[in-house]
Amino acid sequence: MDTIQSRVEELLAQMTPAEKAGQLTQYFYFRLPAGVDAEPALGVDVDEQPRMVESVLQQGGAGSLLFVTDPAEINRLQRLAVDGNRLGIPLLFGFDVIHGLRTILPVPIAMAASWDPETIERGQSVAAREARAVGIHWAFAPMVDIARDPRWGRIIEGAGEDPYLGAAVAVAQVRGFQGAGPGAPDRIIAGPKHFAGYGGAVGGRDYDEANLSDFELWNTYLPPFKAAIDAGAGNVMTAYMDLNGIPATGNRWLFTEVLREAWGFDGFVVSDANAVRNLLTHGFAADLTDAGARAVNAGVDMEMAISDAAYAHLPEALESGAASPPAVDASVRRVLEAKIRMGLFDAPYVDEDRAREVLADPAHRDVARIAAERSAVLLRNEGDLLPLDAGSLRSIAVIGPLAAAKRDTLGPWVFDFDLDETVTVLDGIRAKVGERGRVDHAHGIRVTQRVYPSMFDMFGGNRPEDPDGFDEEAGFRQAVELARGADVAVVVAGEWQNMIGEAASRSSLELPGRQLELLRAVVATGTPVVLLVMNGRPLDLRWPAEHVPAILDIWYPGTRGGDAVANLLFGAVSPGGKLPFTWPRTVGQVPMVYAHTRSHEPENQGRRYWDEASTPLFPFGHGLSYGRFEYAGLTVDQTAVAADGTVTASVEVTNTADREADEVVQLYLHQRYGSSSRPVRELKGFRRITLAAGESRTVRFPIGPDERRYWNTAVRDWVADPSTFDVWVGGDSTAQLSTTFEVTETRPSSRPGTEP
Numbered sequence: 001m002d003t004i005q006s007r008v009e010e011l012l013a014q015m016t017p018a019e020k021a022g023q024l025t026q027y028f029y030f031r032l033p034a035g036v037d038a039e040p041a042l043g044v045d046v047d048e049q050p051r052m053v054e055s056v057l058q059q060g061g062a063g064s065l066l067f068v069t070d071p072a073e074i075n076r077l078q079r080l081a082v083d084g085n086r087l088g089i090p091l092l093f094g095f096d097v098i099h100g101l102r103t104i105l106p107v108p109i110a111m112a113a114s115w116d117p118e119t120i121e122r123g124q125s126v127a128a129r130e131a132r133a134v135g136i137h138w139a140f141a142p143m144v145d146i147a148r149d150p151r152w153g154r155i156i157e158g159a160g161e162d163p164y165l166g167a168a169v170a171v172a173q174v175r176g177f178q179g180a181g182p183g184a185p186d187r188i189i190a191g192p193k194h195f196a197g198y199g200g201a202v203g204g205r206d207y208d209e210a211n212l213s214d215f216e217l218w219n220t221y222l223p224p225f226k227a228a229i230d231a232g233a234g235n236v237m238t239a240y241m242d243l244n245g246i247p248a249t250g251n252r253w254l255f256t257e258v259l260r261e262a263w264g265f266d267g268f269v270v271s272d273a274n275a276v277r278n279l280l281t282h283g284f285a286a287d288l289t290d291a292g293a294r295a296v297n298a299g300v301d302m303e304m305a306i307s308d309a310a311y312a313h314l315p316e317a318l319e320s321g322a323a324s325p326p327a328v329d330a331s332v333r334r335v336l337e338a339k340i341r342m343g344l345f346d347a348p349y350v351d352e353d354r355a356r357e358v359l360a361d362p363a364h365r366d367v368a369r370i371a372a373e374r375s376a377v378l379l380r381n382e383g384d385l386l387p388l389d390a391g392s393l394r395s396i397a398v399i400g401p402l403a404a405a406k407r408d409t410l411g412p413w414v415f416d417f418d419l420d421e422t423v424t425v426l427d428g429i430r431a432k433v434g435e436r437g438r439v440d441h442a443h444g445i446r447v448t449q450r451v452y453p454s455m456f457d458m459f460g461g462n463r464p465e466d467p468d469g470f471d472e473e474a475g476f477r478q479a480v481e482l483a484r485g486a487d488v489a490v491v492v493a494g495e496w497q498n499m500i501g502e503a504a505s506r507s508s509l510e511l512p513g514r515q516l517e518l519l520r521a522v523v524a525t526g527t528p529v530v531l532l533v534m535n536g537r538p539l540d541l542r543w544p545a546e547h548v549p550a551i552l553d554i555w556y557p558g559t560r561g562g563d564a565v566a567n568l569l570f571g572a573v574s575p576g577g578k579l580p581f582t583w584p585r586t587v588g589q590v591p592m593v594y595a596h597t598r599s600h601e602p603e604n605q606g607r608r609y610w611d612e613a614s615t616p617l618f619p620f621g622h623g624l625s626y627g628r629f630e631y632a633g634l635t636v637d638q639t640a641v642a643a644d645g646t647v648t649a650s651v652e653v654t655n656t657a658d659r660e661a662d663e664v665v666q667l668y669l670h671q672r673y674g675s676s677s678r679p680v681r682e683l684k685g686f687r688r689i690t691l692a693a694g695e696s697r698t699v700r701f702p703i704g705p706d707e708r709r710y711w712n713t714a715v716r717d718w719v720a721d722p723s724t725f726d727v728w729v730g731g732d733s734t735a736q737l738s739t740t741f742e743v744t745e746t747r748p749s750s751r752p753g754t755e756p
């Protein structure tokens with residue numbers, strides 16, 4: 001037994017059932033602005049809730065807290081817990097460190113659009129450093145849920161539709177958060193979530209059930225989780241919804257058979273907020289005691305609760321035999337082990353002065369700016385309108401409320417930001433142009449409010465507002481006149497940040513409010529227009545995609561977003577991001593993915609609807625650049641291999657433009673025939689490269705058994721078929737340059753399968 005294990009056993013042996021239950025219970029601890037009525041959203045009195053938590057801490061009744069980010073508060077609460085606990089066991093502090101703590105990085109879907117694991121890893125290492133400095137030990141991130149329905153607001157928190165890209169992004173994030181592993185200095189535990197299938201919510205309605213076939217689960221939804229576990233993630237979070245009729249949080253198959261037995265996960269599992277209690281809501285558990293027993297028996301180690309924790313009833317459940325004593329002990333072991341690894345017994349408190357220094361580190365802001373530059377996607381650039389020439393432009397009209405909206409520039413799922421240092425698009429352009437030209441802003445139209453308010457609006461400043469006394473008719477006219485008189489108009493349009501994220505599903509993908517009307521009026525002036533899209537989901541851009549010469553997707557770019565946008569607009573850097581999802585024309589097409597299978601009348605694939613093309617507006621992997629890339633000489637080193645063989649594809653990429661730029665070289669694979677139909681093409685390799693003007697580079701991709709294997713529904717196992725394989729390499733999922741190779745013999749399944 002190693003020292004960690006013996007320390008765990010020593011503690012466990014002394015613990016009462018109530019103390020064990022306490023270690024397995026995590027509470028929110030809220031500090032909401034005065035006067036906020038959180039009762040409707042949270043079901044608790046926010047003045048009473050913290051008092052309840054403090055009294056529980058003094059009795060050793062909680063093992064972890066979430067939602068505290070102030071180091072002084074963390075120290076105070078930690079002291080209550082350590083003093084209140086007979087065995088002196090400290091608390092683990094968790095938080096939604098999704099895309100930064102104080103330094104806000106671009107939103108996760110944007111980071112994924114960088115197709116750059118290094119940028120993603122660096123970003124999350126900055127987030128981890130800030131979080132650890134204030135006393136947070138654990139991030140409820142990365143969200144690795146595949147999202148194929150953009151009506152679902154949480155598409156913004158993940159890496160989009162593709163399991164291969166999703167797995168690579170998941171690994172980069174786990175490395176960024178954890179470094180060498182739980183306990184590494186300046187790092188925190190990563191908690192991939194929400195296991196599993198949350199992105200499959202029917203109708204894109206957040207929290208609604210997901211019904212996913214085993215084909216979809218194994219081939220699409222589970223691979224990013226598997227990759228995150230293989231990368232060493234220390235925690236996993238459950239999901240809210242029913243998966244194929246069983247609430248995910250009570251699903252023993254998911255947490256015990258797949259996660260632990262098939263994948264060898266040895267960290268701890270936490271429920272999503274109130275999700276153990278919710279086993280009652282689902283009509284699954286009979287009462288709170290039953291809910292707690294069934295969740296812990298299923299393999300859910302810790303319950304995240306606001307109040308009335310089901311795990312507080314574990315002593316009764318143990319007494320009656322409903323909860324399995326070995327399951328409870330195993331959960332306590334895992335939680336104690338995480339605390340020991342994080343060094344909590346030796347150093348439970350944080351240095352508040354150091355926290356202030358780390359949060360202010362200017363190097364973190366540079367990381368955020370570079371990430372924003374690398375995540376922007378140039379969707380269209382007719383006539384090379386971009387980059388703009390700062391030297392020759394006398395006047396720039398910046399139009400739209402989002403151009404100057406600090407809170408929206410940061411995106412959702414952040415709470416600890418500093419608005420004073422947030423650089424909006426308008427700020428960024430002004431700073432870049434300086435004295436060389438005029439930069440004027442017009443608000444133009446009223447901000448659009450949600451029909452049903454967001455639960456996040458209770459955290460003050462979340463709801464967008466118009467300037468005092470704003471008159472929309474006059475504002476609209478003024479914006480159009482400003483555009484008419486300018487050399488170029490930069491229109492910022494999209495969704496306000498509270499329209500996307502958790503509990504922010506939408507029945508439409510249109511630009512909210514009068515934004516399209518304003519854009520059309522601005523385009524009608526004849527002034528060249530650049531559209532900057534601020535979004536976390538694809539929006540209906542059918543009109544702009546035909547009439548606006550330049551469209552740059554800037555997502556919600558974070559603390560230094562405006563500086564990044566200005567660098568992109570004026571060409572200090574070239575856009576190099578690519579879409580991590582298929583961009584539909586209209587909401588009626590969703591879900592729409594590039595990796596569909598071929599079926600009857602494939603020649604009519606683009607005409608499946610009679611009223612609208614059934615092709616995307618922009619394909620998966622799309623993104624333009626100020627460079628020009630040519631692909632040539634695609635070859636494979638072997639034209640036939642055995643089932644366990646690896647083929648290496650090589651391609652030569654040349655930047656024929658007169659400036660340096662980045663390209664994301666993408667490899668797609670298709671199996672022509674076999675024991676299952678296979679998607680028309682699937683991403684199986686990518687690399688982001690920087691090429692100087694005129695530079696050529698050979699890029700190589702191994703295509704081995706892992707790239708060819710898939711879960712086969714007929715045999716209910718992983719298979720690798722002998723077949724002919726098509727390979728395409730290019731700058732998006734419609735790449736035309738292709739070659740083929742053969743796989744000549746079968747071989748037994750390479751990984752033990754787990755029956756779904």
Ligand code: BGC
Pocket residue numbers: 096140193272273502
């Ligand atoms: C979300 C989780 C999040 C948790 C804690 C839940 O509502 O689904 O993703 O980590 O709240 O804030």
